[in-house]
Amino acid sequence: MRNLPLGNDNDLDQSQFYNRTEEISFIKDNLELAKKASTPTILLTGIRGVGKTALMKKIKKDLENDYLVVYMDLSAMDKYKKDKLTRFCFMKLFYESFIRACNESDIITVDKRIMKFFKTRNFKFDRLESVNDIPVPILKSQEDYSKFTDFVMNLPQKIYDDYLNDIDGVLIFMDEFQILKQLDEDVNSFLWYIRSVIQSQRNIGYIFSGSMSIKDELISDIAGQKGAFGGRILNYEIKTFSHATTKSYLNEKAEYLQFTDDGFDRFYNCTKGIPFYINTFARLLPPFEQLDEERIVSEFKKSLPYLLIHLTNEWYKLTAQEQRIITALVDKPLRRIEIAKKLNVTSGAIGASLKRLQNETLIELNNGQYQIYDSIFRTWLKMEYEEKGDYPY
Numbered sequence: 001m002r003n004l005p006l007g008n009d010n011d012l013d014q015s016q017f018y019n020r021t022e023e024i025s026f027i028k029d030n031l032e033l034a035k036k037a038s039t040p041t042i043l044l045t046g047i048r049g050v051g052k053t054a055l056m057k058k059i060k061k062d063l064e065n066d067y068l069v070v071y072m073d074l075s076a077m078d079k080y081k082k083d084k085l086t087r088f089c090f091m092k093l094f095y096e097s098f099i100r101a102c103n104e105s106d107i108i109t110v111d112k113r114i115m116k117f118f119k120t121r122n123f124k125f126d127r128l129e130s131v132n133d134i135p136v137p138i139l140k141s142q143e144d145y146s147k148f149t150d151f152v153m154n155l156p157q158k159i160y161d162d163y164l165n166d167i168d169g170v171l172i173f174m175d176e177f178q179i180l181k182q183l184d185e186d187v188n189s190f191l192w193y194i195r196s197v198i199q200s201q202r203n204i205g206y207i208f209s210g211s212m213s214i215k216d217e218l219i220s221d222i223a224g225q226k227g228a229f230g231g232r233i234l235n236y237e238i239k240t241f242s243h244a245t246t247k248s249y250l251n252e253k254a255e256y257l258q259f260t261d262d263g264f265d266r267f268y269n270c271t272k273g274i275p276f277y278i279n280t281f282a283r284l285l286p287p288f289e290q291l292d293e294e295r296i297v298s299e300f301k302k303s304l305p306y307l308l309i310h311l312t313n314e315w316y317k318l319t320a321q322e323q324r325i326i327t328a329l330v331d332k333p334l335r336r337i338e339i340a341k342k343l344n345v346t347s348g349a350i351g352a353s354l355k356r357l358q359n360e361t362l363i364e365l366n367n368g369q370y371q372i373y374d375s376i377f378r379t380w381l382k383m384e385y386e387e388k389g390d391y392p393y
């Protein structure tokens with residue numbers, strides 16, 4: 001009966017993955033260009049929970065027979081991090097993800113060749129650092145680092161050239177791209193470096209995505225006029241489910257939910273068509289009971305802690321100043337100077353906090369005004385205040 005995916009499951013099977021036919025064909029059509037040698041680069045944007053990761057994994061599954069498809073989640077760079085997040089954490093993850101994709105593919109057997117390369121270059125291996133039996137070379141000198149970087153970045157082309165009779169190209173999905181903002185170097189110089197490597201490659205397609213606000217500086221660093229990929233990257237926004245899509249989705253997958261018309265309108269209004277919220281909230285609703293507007297409102301209140309678990313976790317980790325900045329924005333968006341006034345500090349004193357909150361996609365800057373990014377999170381804060389007389393600091 002209950003075939004709605006969990007809100008945190010982005011590896012959906014064919015029966016769970018709904019719709020997105022337009023998005024899929026658009027992206028596939030563009031990736032097909034990889035066959036024609038020009039290297040397409042795509043930036044998939046969209047708000048948190050809209051289904052970017054689910055979509056990438058779906059496309060990966062669809063194309064796995066024709067392409068070598070690499071999916072890398074940049075948040076996994078953390079495991080290579082000693083004290084700082086560096087370019088080499090990225091390179092190691094790229095390498096690991098690449099080898100894993102080769103191992104999982106039926107077409108490519110790459111291990112021996114790679115090992116031979118490392119032997120000829122005198123790399124040493126660290127078995128302890130090995131991930132899923134993929135040995136990671138130990139890098140000691142600066143020279144090792146640059147040899148490894150060159151090797152890793154050119155690996156896709158090398159594999160394609162070796163297997164061009166077997167595959168149409170190599171596709172590389174980089175998810176959680178926003179994490180690059182934490183790099184211990186100017187993210188722009190890193191982006192330009194990637195771009196310089198990518199542009200000479202043929203039959204290799206790259207898709208970047210992650211939780212970024214549409215107004216994020218990183219997006220203009222990547223795709224803007226002066227951005228590293230400016231003019232050469234396709235920026236495609238994944239949209240929320242429409243009212244009609246959400247309706248047919250639930251009719252099909254959760255026919256046991258008995259909405260009245262008003263009840264459904266309220267449900268859509270609460271979840272804003274964001275699949276993460278649609279699935280999470282729908283799974284919490286009682287089956288075979290009439291769901292009118294009033295019922296949805298009260299169920300929504302009860303469900304908020306579950307819907308917002310990812311954000312409340314972040315909330316309790318914030319500093320007092322960061323929390324106060326957010327609560328200052330509950331009623332309406334404000335300019336920096338207005339926030340500072342509310343907090344009784346100078347405008348300069350909140351710069352770092354604003355930056356961090358933006359980087360965590362908790363707030364965004366829109367036409368000179370800061371606003372809370374997630375409207376459901378804003379609702380939660382508002383309700384806490386109304387019920388308890390204060391915010392949950």
Ligand SMILES: Nc1ncnc2c1ncn2[C@@H]1O[C@H](COP(=O)(O)OP(=O)(O)OP(=O)(O)O)[C@@H](O)[C@H]1O
Binds near residue numbers: 010
């Ligand atoms: N096409 C779909 N059909 C059904 N459910 C979906 C679909 N796409 C996404 N979902 C649901 O939404 C949830 C969130 O999707 P996903 O993790 O892909 O979002 P995201 O855009 O990558 O979010 P984030 O920005 O936080 O990484 C999934 O776990 C799943 O429950």
Ligand SMILES: [Mg+2]
Binds near residue numbers: 053054
């Ligand atoms: Mg995601």
